[in-house]
Amino acid sequence: MSSTSLLEVQIPEDRFEIRLSGSGGQGLVLAAMLLAEAIGADPTKSVIQTKSYGPEARGGASKSDVVVSTGEIYYQKALKLDLLLAMTQESLNKYYPDLKQGGTLVIDDTLVSKVPTEDYYGLSFTRIAKDELKNVMVANVISLGAIAAITDVVPLDALLTAVLARAPRGTEEVNRIAVETGYQEGLALKQKKGQPATV
C-alpha cells in the first residue's frame, strides 16, 4: 500500500462556501434558500443548502450554509468559508474564524460594530430596510443583492427571479427594490475597494 499519509491529502477546493449568519427572525435561512435557488438555476452548478438553528423562532443564533460547486458535492456543510455574511455581532464573533484566508466578509454595520479585520464589506442592511424601504423584513434580501454585486457567485437576474418567485403576494415590488438597492450599494462599495471574489 502507498506510504502517502492521507493527512496530507488536499480536500479539493472545487467548491464555494457561503454562510449567512445572524439571529433568528432575520430571515437568513430563507435568504440562503433564495440564494441557493438562484445559484442552482444554472444547470452547471450543484448546490446544497443546510441550516443550523436553536429552539428559538426569534432571537438566538441562526446560520445557513450554501455550498456551490461545478462538480458533485459530497460533504454537505461548509468547511472553510469563501463568503461570510454576518448580520449580528454575535454571529460575526462566532463564525469569523471559519472564514478562509482571502475569503469575503460582508457585515451589517447597523448591528455590527467590532470587526476583527480591515478587509470587509460593511453595509447598513437593516437601516436601509427600515429607513429607506420602510420594511425591516427585507434586510435579508438587500444583503443578497449586495452579495450578487460583491461576488460573482450569483447573477443578478437569477437572484431577482428566485426572490420574486417566493415573495408573498403584494410584496413583489418591495422585494425587487430590495434586491436592486442591495446590488447598487454593493457595487458602489466594491468599486471603492477593488476586485470581486470568484467561484
Place this chain on the structure above:
Amino acid sequence: MSIAAKEAGARQDSDVVLRYLRPHVKFPNMWCPGCGNGVVATSLIRAIDKLGIPRDNVVLVSGIGCSSRMPVYLDFQALHTTHGRALAFATGVKFSRPDLKVIVITGDGDCLSIGGNHLIHACRRNIDITTILINNYIYGMTGGQTSPTTPAGAHATTTPFGNTEKQFEACDLARGAGASFIARTTVYHTTQMDRLIMEAIQHRGFSLVEVISNCHTYYGRLNRVGQATQLLRMFQEKASTQPKDPNMVDEDSKDMIQTGIIHRDTEKTELCDEYQKLTDSLAKGKSS
C-alpha cells in the same frame, strides 16, 4: 302476551343474532356466564339489523379488555387493536373511508384510562364514530383492578382498603369534550339499549352510548354485591330517566344512574363532511 308468543319472539330474536355470528369461531365465548357483554353484543346486532345497514359496511374496532373481545364473535369487518387506541385506529378507518359505519367497542379502562386522550379528541373532532362504552366499574380481564369509574370507597384488587380516588363520569367528560350524541343505559334495560344504539348509529357525528354493565366475578364479589342477578336488580332500581339532582340533597340521587339520551346536537358539523368540503373546494379552485 301469551307464553307461546313470547317464545316465538325469542326464537325470532335468536335467529337474527345467530345470522351475525362468525362461522369460524368456537363458542362458548370467553366471557363469564352472566356477563353483560353478551347482552350488549346481541343488542348491537339487533340495532344494526333493524336499521338495515349492509353488513359489509360495518367496521367494529375495539381495544383491549373483556368487552373489546366482542368483535371476534360478530361477523363484521373487525379491527381488534391495542389497549386504549381503538378510537385512534377508528379515526384512521373512518377519516379515510367515510362510507363505512365505524363502531367502537370499548370498556371503562380502555376508553377512560389508557385511551382517555383519544376519547376527548374524537369527541372534539365530532367524527362520525359510534362508541359503545361498556362500563363495569373495574378491570375484568386482568382480574379486578380499579378503573377510572370505580366508585369512591369501592374495593378492587388494587384498592384493597377501598378506593380513595374520584371517578370520571364518562358522559359528562364526552359532553365537555364536544361529542354531539351522548346516551346512557344499563344491561338491564335491553329495549332501551336497542333504541339508543340505533339512534347513536343514525346520528351524524361522534356518538357515545355508555352501557352500565355487571362484572359480578370481580366487582360483585370484591364489593359483596352478589351475582349477576343482584347487580342487574341494582341497575333496575337505580336507573332513572330523570337527570341527577345537581345539589345532591337527596342521598339516593348520588348513586342514581341517569339513562336515556343525555345530549344530542344535530347541528354540529362533522369532521369527514368538513374535510370533504375542503377537498371539493380545492378541486373546484383547480378546475376554474
Place this chain on the structure above:
Amino acid sequence: MPPGKRQLVMGNMACMRGAIYAGMRFYAGYPITPSTEIAEGCARELPKLGGRFIQMEDEIASISAVIGAAVAGSKAMTATSGPGYSLMQENIGYAYMIEAPCVVVNVQRGGPSTGLPTKVSQSDTMQVRWGTHGDYTAIAVAPSTVEDTFTETIRAFNLAERFRTPVTILLDEVIGHMQEMVSFPEPGECEVVDRTRPTCVPSAYMAYGPTKNCVNPMPVYGQGYRWYATGLTHDGYGFPTDKPDEVVGKLDKLRNKIEHYESEICKVRAEYMDDAEIVLVSYGSVSRTALQVAKLARGAGVKVGFIQLQTVWPFPLKQLRELLGNAKHVIVAELNMGQIVGEVERIVQSGTRVHSLLRYDGDIFTPMQFLAKIEEVRK
C-alpha cells in the same frame, strides 16, 4: 411543483413528494422537530389530491390512525423523530403482527429522551430493528441525498405493499433539512407497487392462510371479506390462538416473508471495492462524505473501498459477506455510539478487523475525520 423541472427541494419535502408519487393519500402525524415539514407538506398537498391529512393528538394516535387507514385500503404514512418514534413502538409492533402495509419516517435527532432536537444523529438505527417487543423482522431504508429520499420513499412504499409490513425510512436532521436541486420523475417513470387483492369468494378467504411467498392478498374494507385483525397471535383466519404449531407458524411467517427475500429487499452501493483493503461502511447522510474520502484515498494510492447500506434492515448479510471477503480493515462510520458496527463484526472473516468511526455531538463527519481514521487504521 411540476415533475421534470429542476428545483431546490428540502429532504423532508422530497420524502413527502415521493410518498405522494407512490400513491400515499393518508397522512396522520404529530409535530416534532426535525420532521415537521413532512406533515406541513402533506397538510398542503393531500386535500388537493382528494387525500386525507390529520394532525392527531399524539404519536400513538398518529400511527394508530395510519394503520387504521392502511387496513381500510389506503397507502398511509406518518413521520416523526426519536421521541415520537419511541411512542409509536407498541403499534408498530401491532402493524407487524396484523401485517399492515404502512410507512413510518424517522427523521433522526440526538437522543436519548428529548436529546438534541435540532441536531443530526443516527442513534435510532437499532431501535428500528428492535424497538417494539417480541420477535419480528424489520425493513428500513436510509437515503443519503435529496434525490435518493424521493426514490427511496417510493421504494419504502413498494416494499410495504409487496411484503405487507411497516417500513421505516431512516432520515436524519441533515438530510431532512438539506436542500438540493432535483427534478422529480414524471408519473409512470418509477415503478409503483400495490398490495395484491384477494380474488377468491369472501367465504373462502383466509387473511393469513398458507401462501407461496408468505404474503397474503389484502382486501379493501367493505367488500365482504370481513376478516378479523388482532394483535393477539392468530391462526390462518386471523382468530386468536395459542396452539404451539400455529404460534410458531405465525412467527416464522413474519420472519420468512422478509428474510427469504433479502436479495429483493437489500440494496447496497459499492464503489472502489475490487481490490479494497480498507472498506468504509456507512449509511444515510454520512455516505456522501465517505464516498468522497474513498475517491481521495484512491487518488493518493491507498486502496480504500466504499459500501453504502441503502437498506439498513434487514442487514444485507449475503452482499456484505461477499464484498468484505478480502478486506483487511473495515471502518464503520455512524453518528451514534456504535450500532450497525455489531452487525458488521458478526459477518466478517477472522482476517478482517472492524473499526468504528463514531460521532455523537450533533454534527456530521468531515472528510478530515475519515482520512485521520484511515491513517490510524493503516498504522
